[in-house]
Ligand SMILES: Nc1ncnc2c1ncn2[C@@H]1O[C@H](COP(=O)(O)OP(=O)(O)O)[C@@H](O)[C@H]1O
């Protein structure tokens with residue numbers, strides 16, 4: 380069953396030096412509870428694509444279709460943490476609920492899992508970038524989404540913490556299965572998480588290839604296995620990802 | 622502005638020193654000049670006490686305050702609506718830009734006189750005349766605030782399906798709150814002075830009317846008594862209402 384179907388023909392941006400086309404014909408279909416990672420170099424149009432997929436940008440030619448009711452179960456992790464600076468961490472997370480008092484326990488335990496226990500009543504500006512990112516992840520996870528769109532959620536975190544949060548994502552998905560569209564420029568991260576990889580060209584973004592990730596849970600945690608999987612499929616990884 | 626850290630107690634004692642020194646200078650000048658046109662602080666305060674006891678003072682201050690409140694509210698509501706529209710819509714910005722320039726440069730006196738001519742010597746004309754003087758300032762401030770809105774928060778509201786009310790209450794208004802507070806503070810300072818002029822020209826009560834009355838009697842002590850009592854009232858509103866509000870809307874700025 381298809382959860383999300385994106386078909387973007389054309390995405391123009393008005394620029395002082397004329398019009399820039401950010402996306403050229405991207406079609407992606409995500410099955411229910413499938414984890415799709417989109418891999419592409421910086422500036423190729425990944426954020427733009429994800430915003431269109433989430434309905435945050437209407438100015439494009441093409442279509443985006445969701446399985447019935449799925450859009451109401453969507454969570455989005457922005458590339459920057461995007462916390463409201465006038466609300467504390469806890470009150471930022473409460474805001475995604477219409478009845479936050481019924482979810483106090485969930486909120487507290489999730490803040491605990493992302494390592495923000497004790498920082499609930501602090502304003503975002505007093506937190507490090509890493510802590511803000513964790514708060515923004517907690518805000519997405521707390522909804523128990525069935526559709527999760529993530530825009531490079533683990534960049535600029537140190538590797539240990541990034542690994543911990545990737546594991547948290549895996550655990551959360553095991554408890555609450557969801558269809559995931561995950562955008563990144565890090566092939567290791569993509570291989571360690573996704574069922575399927577989609578490769579984008581430098582802008583304007585086009586799909587250059589698709590690859591099913593046939594690695595076991597255990598292989599995914601082993602850097603050597605990731606590397607050999609990449610080497611075995613080297614022709615996909617041409618566009619120079621780090 | 623360089624602000625030196627100072628304790629509340631320190632601030633209060635400096636405030637007292639400042640006020641007392643002003644009273645001393647005034648008292649000294651009155652003592653030297655010895656004229657009934659420059660009464661001493663004691664004379665002014667005894668007039669104040671009499672007017673207060675008779676209820677006259679409270680009545681006129683209340684009338685003026687009501688006009689201030691009404692025009693202030695009208696100006697804030699209309700000015701904000703225009704300012705937000707100008708900040709959001711290019712066509713509104715272009716359309717109203719010329720209007721703003723016209724009304725910002727229109728002398729308060731002209732608005733007042735015209736309102737009285739067109740709408741008669743009525744309360745409506747009073748409120749309207751004062752509001753028209755204030756609306757352009759509010760609009761300019763809120764236009765600036767609207768232009769500073771961060772579109773990323775709209776995306777947040779859309780992605781997480783905030784209702785219209787929730788987005789307004791928790792996303793839009795908090796971003797605009799510092800601008801509302803700034804407009805309100807400068808607004809109060811402007812509005813009450815214009816209200817006095819309007820009362821002088823076309824009302825039969827209020828602090829402005831009383832000052833006009835005592836001007837005709839050349840009763841400087843009474844003029845000063847009314848002026849001082851109104852300054853005190855406005856300063857109280859400023860200190861206990863507007864300042865704490867302004868501080869509360871930016872308290873998250875660490
Ligand atoms: N609001 C915008 N206005 C103009 N150009 C934009 C805008 N947003 C993105 N772009 C351009 O579109 C291209 C793709 O951007 P983006 O989707 O952010 O890339 P990525 O997320 O892959 O790094 C870039 O060339 C970028 O400069």
Ligand SMILES: [Mg+2]
Nearest residue numbers: 425426427458
């Ligand atoms: Mg991006």
